[in-house]
Amino acid sequence: MATTNGSINGHSDGHSGKTIALHLQVWRQKNSTTKGHFENYDLSGVSTEMSFLDMLDMLNEQLTHEGKEPVAFDHDCREGICGTCSLMINGYAHGPDEHTTTCQTHIRSFSDGETIVIEPWRARAFPPIKDLVVDRTSFDLLIQAGGYVSVSTGGVPDGNAIAVAKESSDKAMDAAACIGCGACVAACPNASAMLFASAKISHLALLPQGQVERKNRVANMVRAMDELGFGNCTNHGECEAVCPKEIKMDNIARMNREYYFAAL
Amino acid sequence: MLDSKVPSGPLAEKWDKHKFESKLVNPANRRKFSVIVVGTGLAGAAASATLAEMGYNVKTFCFQDSPRRAHSIAAQGGINAAKNYRNDGDSIYRLFYDTIKGGDYRAREGNVHRLAQVSVNIIDQCVAQGVPFAREYGGMLDNRSFGGAQVSRTFYARGQTGQQLLLGAYSALERQIHLGTVEMHSRTEMLELVVINGTARGIITRDLVTGAVERHVADAVLLCTGGYGNVFFLSTNAQGSNVTATWRAHRKGAFFANPCYTQIHPTCIPVHGEDQSKLTLMSESLRNDGRVWVPKSKGETRRPEEIPESDRDYFLERKYPSFGNLVPRDVASRNAKAVCDEGRGVSGGMAVYMDFADAIKRVGEHTIRDRYGNLFDMYAKITAENPYETPMKIYPAVHYTMGGLWVDYNLMSNVPGLFVLGEANFSDHGANRLGASALMQGLADGYFVIPYTLGNYFGSTKSEPVTTDHDAFKEAEAAVNERTNKLLSIKGNRTVLSFHKELGKVMWDDCGMARNKEGLNNALKRIPEIREEFWQNVAVTGSGDDFNQTLERAGRVADFLEFGEMFAHDALLREESCGGHFREEHQTEENEAKRDDDNFAHVAAYEFNGYGKTPTRHVEQLVFENVKLTQRSYK
Amino acid sequence: MSAFDKFFKYSIGKKQVMGVLGLLLCGFALVHMTGNFLVFRGEDQFNAYGEFLHHLPAFRFIELSLAALFIVHIVMGLVLAVQNSRARPEGYAVKKAAGGATLGSSTMAYTGTYFILFLVLHLLNIRFGILPQVADSMEDYGIVANVLANPIWATFYVVSALVLGLHLSHGLQSSFQSLGFYDREYTPLLKKISILYGIVIAVGYSAIALFMLVKHGQGG
The missing domain is CATH 1.20.58.100 (Fumarate reductase/succinate dehydrogenase flavoprotein-like, C-terminal domain)
Structure with missing residues (x-):
């Protein structure tokens, strides 16, 4: 092996931070029909540089070596954009760090010997699948109810044919940044999906392209939200507090306005 | 054997000519044809939605829990289009030329020119869907220069362009699902391709929740399953990104082209330990203001701020005075590796500094925050270091794979009925992809190429009735x-x-x-x-x-x-x-x-010969009728 | 969907109705309290105020409207609370407020439910005068004094004032949000005003109860 491309895997270069021990209480549930329970696991030698999900990988390696079944948890991009990861960590959706997804949460946010309680998102509209994995198809169904502009491919005007005020465009982008992780539902005392729904309604209401279907969109999405079993908004603001993309409650206020203008 | 089927005639007229010569399927007959689409990234979601809008019966599959989570979502920088909105000399031909040259002359002229042509339609389509592209104060679309391009042709939505484009395609897909024209199977993985009488007629899937193995039949199968960067374990790809769909198709006869073409992105956050699962990309736009350097001598122990100018080696600026820190990705990556191999790497040896101190001095911290705030925050979140005060540490990481299943001009593999779109095919980027071109290719294939070429396939092929029995x-x-x-x-x-x-x-x-x-x-x-x-x-x-x-x-x-x-x-x-x-x-x-154009100006496509057996190497000679092959120079 | 459905069947409609009624009730709470402050001015003033109210031309209508306001607000609140608890059948073992929820917001259903009890007793105390039984000769002031002279009743009224204050500390700003008013600058201010309003209501009503207890109770 003459080439060294820079040893990358299995390479420990002395700046891995310190290591700590953790005590984990993890929700285990075989499937949607079986009752779940907490299991306790001890993990030592956890580098503070690790991400939270690296730590769960480490736990799963340990469990596999012990001949036990690893903990199922949802994850994919591990860079905070796909919205797949979830987890209620010590009572906080996506863990203790502000505006940070679980995959971007690092072990340095925890202390040596700390007990970490890990639970799945809990909501009627997010039924459990296994361990920490839940089914968030309800979000897709909510988008299906109207979270789009009904244009087909082809036959659209030039991108610059309709001017869009920068301010509207920026606000639309603020709302469109939603990653659909479901933390808002998980943290809401009422398991309400208002922040998620309002982000999409706002995004499209703020742009000229969204105007034609504006009234039907809000009416249909609100109805879908109820039918899917999400709770009502009682304006706590927990959703806004945990949202990793800092989607704000002014979107919910805008949805409320859109709703009565559509209703009247 | 490998017929690219690139139409004859002048470059700029090939696609129009081909579209006109293609067979059509009468709108009333389209419902008689069924299509399987595997993958819901830009290519898969765009193709599913578009084909369903046209009237075909579409079944779409993704292993993620929702089609919205495909890894296209993670693309940061932007999407190229030859709109020439800036009046700065861009044109379809220039985008074509830059892409061919950037790919080091290892891509097909015909495909790349078509890509440049339809790039302009993509932007229009996305705007109509409500994609919130960045705007100027006058309300027009904003552009930036990206990846060393000499024109401003990159459209962007903050640092989340991939996310916004994917959500646009996803919303079009969800609309069709709602209308009942697409049957969506999420958390479902394709594990086999089914080939009957030499044509692709279906797939075998596993429901990842129940474990149920299911058969799905169709008149054509579209693989839109992304790249294989995770063969390196550590990459910027998502954990789930994999080669299974394309590899299974390869085992059933589809040729795999140029598998060795891998893009190593120069600006990623370095590896920190053995238990790391993932590398995170920092947008290359950072190189517009960040100066890359390492200490001049080995064994440097001082903190970067304490190292005087005279003891620093700004190696990219030294070696490439005219392009400096903005050399293409492959050049930047190799040079970072070279200085680390010399033992001058920092932070344990496998990182170089990217320093913003001069830029902050020049334009102020406020401006730097405006430009890169979200990236700096992300860096700080991951490393717990403040890049406004101390240089970032970066190292190259596997990012994108240019190789993929071999396809002809119609995006069809050598197995009739098996089409391959987006990163999963090999077609448009040659040996190196330019920044902001991946999103362009995925959407071009899905929205504007496959609707024509699939229709041509259906219109010109008689499909035997087949059932899953x-x-x-x-x-x-x-x-x-x-x-x-x-x-x-x-x-x-x-x-x-x-x-x-x-x-x-x-x-x-x-x-x-x-x-x-x-x-x-x-x-x-x-x-x-x-x-x-x-x-x-x-x-x-x-x-x-x-x-x-x-x-x-x-x-x-x-x-x-x-x-x-x-x-x-x-x-x-x-x-x-x-x-x-x-x-x-x-x-x-x-x-x-150093290229060898005499012997290697070709595509190498491999045929599977059995488990563990050496595959047969087939060659498709690349024909350059319009561009002259030159040595890339960034001195 | 019909306009009725929009406002009484679907979630946002319901919370908007809640918001409108809530704002009206907020107004009532303030007016009722200021009116009752007349006890500080003495028996005659207070009775005159009572007389004035009773002889308003639309008194019966106002009274029934007020009752309807309360009933709809309460029934809808209960429906929402039941739906909300059904939206999460299995709760968390550990759940912390991340910075949004306040004591007021997280106790709305409880404070609201408590208030049903209060309303019933308050009506029995004052409106119907059967708990405790009032003498025929008693005018409005006498009825109030008769109740609040009892330390148990006085305590009940103080506690109820605190509960109401807590309810309104979230309710006022929540109504604005439900009705679509949000402003990055003014909403944080509104939240503060809402809490201040809750305190004013709690302190004001408590003061009435304590004043009457001190003045007419055993020791007074």
Whole structure:
């Protein structure tokens, strides 16, 4: 092996931070029909540089070596954009760090010997699948109810044919940044999906392209939200507090306005 | 045997001519045709939505829990389009030329020109869907210059362009699902391609929640399953990104083209430890203001802020005075590796500094925050260091794979009825992809190419009626079950993850940024050994009939273990350096990539000959009628 | 969907109705309290105020409207609370407020439910005068004094004032949000005003009860 491309895997270069021990209480549930329970696991030698999900990988390696079944948890991009990861960590959706997804949460946010309680998102509209994995198809169904502009491919005007005020465009982008992780539902005392729904309604209401279907969109999405079993908004603001993309409650206020203008 | 089917005639007229000559399917007849789409990234979601809008029966599959989560979502920088809104000399031909040159003359002229042509339609389509592209105060679309391009042709939505484009395509897809024209199967993985009488007629899938293995029949199968960067274990790809769909298709006869073409992105956050699962990309736009350097001498122990100018080596600026820190990705990556190999790397040896101190001094911290605030925050979140005060540490990481299943001009593989779109095919980027071109290709294929070429296929081919009771389905399903049972029955001592890491280390060390004969031969020896051990000693817990993430991963790693060997084989046989493929034996005196146009201006496409057997190398000669092949120079 | 459905069947409609009624009730709470402050001015003033109210031309209508306001607000609140608890059948073992929820917001259903009890007793105390039984000769002031002279009743009224204050500390700003008013600058201010309003209501009503207890109770 003459080439060294820079040893990358299995390479420990002395700046891995310190290591700590953790005590984990993890929700285990075989499937949607079986009752779940907490299991306790001890993990030592956890580098503070690790991400939270690296730590769960480490736990799963340990469990596999012990001949036990690893903990199922949802994850994919591990860079905070796909919205797949979830987890209620010590009572906080996506863990203790502000505006940070679980995959971007690092072990340095925890202390040596700390007990970490890990639970799945809990909501009627997010039924459990296994361990920490839940089914968030309800979000897709909510988008299906109207979270789009009904244009087909082809036959659209030039991108610059309709001017869009920068301010509207920026606000639309603020709302469109939603990653659909479901933390808002998980943290809401009422398991309400208002922040998620309002982000999409706002995004499209703020742009000229969204105007034609504006009234039907809000009416249909609100109805879908109820039918899917999400709770009502009682304006706590927990959703806004945990949202990793800092989607704000002014979107919910805008949805409320859109709703009565559509209703009247 | 490998007929690219690029239409004859002048470059700029090929696509229009081809569209006109293509067979059409009458709107009333389209519902008689069914299409399977695997993958819901930009290519898959765009194709599913568009084909459904046209009237075809579409079944779409993704392994994620929602189509919105495909890894296209992670693209940061932007999407190129030859709109010339800036009046700065851009044109379809210039975008075509830049892409061909950027790909180091290893892509097809016809395909690339078509890509440049439809790029303008993509922007219009996305705007109509409500994609919130950045705007100027006058309300017009904003552009930026990206990846060293000399014109401003990149459209963007903050640092989340991929997310916004994907959500646009996803919303179009969800609309069709709602209308009942697309049957969506999420958390479902394709595990076999079904080929009947030489044509692709269906797939076998596994429901990742219930473990149910199912048969799906159609008149055509579209693979939109992304790249194979995770063969390196550590990459900027999502954890789930895998080669299984394309590898399974390859095993059923589809040729795999240029597997060794890998893009190593220069600006990623360095590796910090053994238990790391993922590398994070920092947008290359940072190189517009960040100066890359290492200490002049080995064994430097001072903190970066304490090292005086005279003891710093701004190696990119020194070697490439005219492009400086903005040299293309492959050049920047190789040079970072070179200084680290000399022992001058920082932070344990495998990182270089990217310093914003001068930029902050020049334009102020406020401006830098405006430009890169979200990236700096992300860096701080991951490393717990403040890049406004201390230089960032970066190192190259595997990012994108230009190789993929071989397709002709119609995006159809050599297996009739099997189409391959987006990163999963090999077609448009040659040996190196330019920044902001991946999003363009995925959407071009899905929105504007496949609707025509699939119609042509249906219009010109008679499809035999087939049901899922056909023997080929039974056999394919049995093969899936057998493999699953085998994985579960080994009950060995090593975890799936440990095999993946071991493979990744071999791939990175021997098939990474710089390759040579000795290393590649070593990889060709090591990979089969690892694979043998895998099938003897892997530990897959749980069962096949419920949600089992270990089993999912085991199947994917098993395929990477076969694929990796072909990758190394291709890298060994391509006795030249081009773009992302750098063979140490083939470099200029200034250590730049040295192409061999006489012998290697071709596509290498491999035919599967059986498990562990050497694949047959087929060649598609690249024809350059419009551009002159020159040595890239960034001095 | 019909306009009725929009406002009484679907979630946002319901919370908007809640918001409108809530704002009206907020107004009532303030007016009722200021009116009752007349006890500080003495028996005659207070009775005159009572007389004035009873002889308003639309008194019966106002009274019934007020009752309807309360009933709809309460029934809808209960429906929402039941739906909300059904939206999460299995709760968390550990759940912390991340910075949004306040004591007021997280106790709305409880404070609201408590208030049903209060209303019933308050009506029995004052409107119907049967708990405790009032003498025929008693005018409005006498009725109030008769109740609040009893330390148990006085305590009940103080506690109820605190509960109401807590309810309104979230309710006022929540109504604005439900009705679509949000402003990055003014909403944080509104939240503060809402809490201040809750305190004013709690202190004001408590003061009435304590004043009457001190003045007419055993020791007074």
